[in-house]
Amino acid sequence: MNYKDLFAPPPATDCNILSLGAGVQSSALALMAAAGEIGPMPDAAIFADTHAEPASLYRWLDWLEKQLPFPVIRISAGDLAETSTRPRLSGRSGEYYLSHNVPAYTVNSDGSAGNYRRQCTDKHKIVPLTKETDRIRNGKPATVWIGISWDEIQRMKDAHRDGVQHRWPLIERQWTRRHCIEWMEARGYPSPPRSACSFCPYHSNREWRRLRAEEPEAWAQAQEYERRLQEAAKSVPRLDGVPFLHPSRVPLGEVNLDADANQLEFAGLQTLQNECSGMCGV
Numbered sequence: 543m544n545y546k547d548l549f550a551p552p553p554a555t556d557c558n559i560l561s562l563g564a565g566v567q568s569s570a571l572a573l574m575a576a577a578g579e580i581g582p583m584p585d586a587a588i589f590a591d592t593h594a595e596p597a598s599l600y601r602w603l604d605w606l607e608k609q610l611p612f613p614v615i616r617i618s619a620g621d622l623a624e625t626s627t628r629p630r631l632s633g634r635s636g637e638y639y640l641s642h643n644v645p646a647y648t649v650n651s652d653g654s655a656g657n658y659r660r661q662c663t664d665k666h667k668i669v670p671l672t673k674e675t676d677r678i679r680n681g682k683p684a685t686v687w688i689g690i691s692w693d694e695i696q697r698m699k700d701a702h703r704d705g706v707q708h709r710w711p712l713i714e715r716q717w718t719r720r721h722c723i724e725w726m727e728a729r730g731y732p733s734p735p736r737s738a739c740s741f742c743p744y745h746s747n748r749e750w751r752r753l754r755a756e757e758p759e760a761w762a763q764a765q766e767y768e769r770r771l772q773e774a775a776k777s778v779p780r781l782d783g784v785p786f787l788h789p790s791r792v793p794l795g796e797v798n799l800d801a802d803a804n805q806l807e808f809a810g811l812q813t814l815q816n817e818c819s820g821m822c823g824v
Contacts, residue, residue, distance in 0.1 A: 565737030648783030
């Protein structure tokens with residue numbers, strides 16, 4: 543059986559919305575739609591802003607927005623660096639807790655390793671995107687385009703919402719991330735950055751090195767965020783552990799980032815690929 547038969551476009555709806563992470567895949571998808579290579583033309587693209595992306599991502603988004611014949615709607619659930627490091631007082635238990643967590647790696651008091659449960663994608667990407675999609679479609683059936691590529695096919699997840707269906711145009715073409723880059727290069731477009739928060743614990747060593755070398759402000763922000771997160775965790779009695787941004791569980795500024803391949807690093811990347819349904823990193 544041809545894989546294209548398995549991943550054919552879903553039934554057409556009157557409302558088409560592009561989930562725009564502003565990374566390689568979703569940017570290529572937006573530009574292909576603008577060029578008429580994928581249709582119908584989206585009614586809008588939605589960018590959920592965590593206020594925590596490197597400056598290069600926002601510069602790219604400003605450029606990309608000018609290339610598109612449909613609007614880019616920027617929404618936000620707040621500054622992730624602030625919401626995820628602000629201890630909150632529970633009215634039920636009277637204890638402090640942290641919410642909007644990033645998937646930090648922890649060292650517990652007994653020396654064992656742990657992880658924070660990832661809440662950032664849901665609270666700062668999925669929830670605001672869902673609300674804005676519902677506002678735009680205003681009760682009409684809608685198709686949400688997601689820029690997952692063929693090399694990340696395991697990230698495909700159905701919408702599971704009445705009146706909303708997901709579509710993956712790059713999967714329909716069996717396009718990988720490399721195809722997207724080649725398509726943009728062939729048309730003289732600049733290279734988009736990777737879409738991810740500066741302090742994302744799922745960064746590879748290569749990405750951490752890139753931030754350190756090319757975006758020192760983002761690199762400094764990540765180190766400051768790690769310190770803030772560790773300080774906030776001290777206020778939460780039930781959190782038995784010190785959080786870190788790197789799977790080595792060493793302060794970010796002290797990590798040996800020279801190795802490209804190690805089992806801890808790949809474990810984090812695999813978790814991202816298996817769990818995230820295309821709201822981050824595309």
